[in-house]
Amino acid sequence: MPVRDVEFFWKPNHLEIKAFVNRGANGIDGTLSTALGVAHRNQSSIMLTGDLTLLHDTNGFLIKNKFVGHLTIILINNNGGGIFEMLPVAKFDPPFEEFFATPQHINFAQLCATYGAEHEIIDDWEQFKQKLSFLPNSGIRVLELRTDRRADAKWRQDNLSKFAKDL
Numbered sequence: 001m002p003v004r005d006v007e008f009f010w011k012p013n014h015l016e017i018k019a020f021v022n023r024g025a026n027g028i029d030g031t032l033s034t035a036l037g038v039a040h041r042n043q044s045s046i047m048l049t050g051d052l053t054l055l056h057d058t059n060g061f062l063i064k065n066k067f068v069g070h071l072t073i074i075l076i077n078n079n080g081g082g083i084f085e086m087l088p089v090a091k092f093d094p095p096f097e098e099f100f101a102t103p104q105h106i107n108f109a110q111l112c113a114t115y116g117a118e119h120e121i122i123d124d125w126e127q128f129k130q131k132l133s134f135l136p137n138s139g140i141r142v143l144e145l146r147t148d149r150r151a152d153a154k155w156r157q158d159n160l161s162k163f164a165k166d167l
């Protein structure tokens with residue numbers, strides 16, 4: 001959902017931020033590698049991703065020793081595929097959690113330590129804004145925001161149609 005949320009909520013502006021959207025061979029695959037490729041020998045960059053999408057390509061971190069530049073990864077960790085909460089099948093559990101949401105219960109601090117990437121949990125907006133106000137020149141860091149996929153899906157379902165009427 002992060003890429004869809006950007007499409008819904010990013011207001012037109014003059015910031016000249018270049019956006020790249022990844023569609024791998026079959027969808028969520030390869031997103032980390034694409035982001036690292038975009039950031040390599042380029043300006044410091046930000047990747048916005050869900051947890052399953054990041055997990056799909058964790059071996060992308062292995063390029064770390066050849067990577068020149070900086071990538072901040074904003075990880076929306078809702079422990080599974082929040083996109084599927086938007087579908088009618090979400091009402092049927094079982095099998096929803098095990099076969100559609102597929103939560104992986106990953107400790108991303110440990111995962112990042114394995115690959116030598118920095119990791120930080122973001123708890124509030126001030127901390128988040130402060131972390132994004134300045135991007136380092138080098139290294140890979142993960143800013144993890146823990147969210148509730150069910151509550152987020154309900155929020156979208158309750159609110160998106162209202163915004164559409166206001167246009």
Ligand SMILES: Cc1ncc(C[n+]2csc(CCOP(=O)(O)OP(=O)(O)O)c2C)c(N)n1
Pocket residue numbers: 001002026027028029049050051052053054078080081082083084149
């Ligand atoms: C290679 C591949 N496998 C499976 C899928 C099906 N798929 C689409 S979205 C998604 C879940 C994405 O979860 P996450 O990255 O955590 O984001 P969220 O849905 O929570 O926003 C899956 C498994 C796909 N698109 N591509």
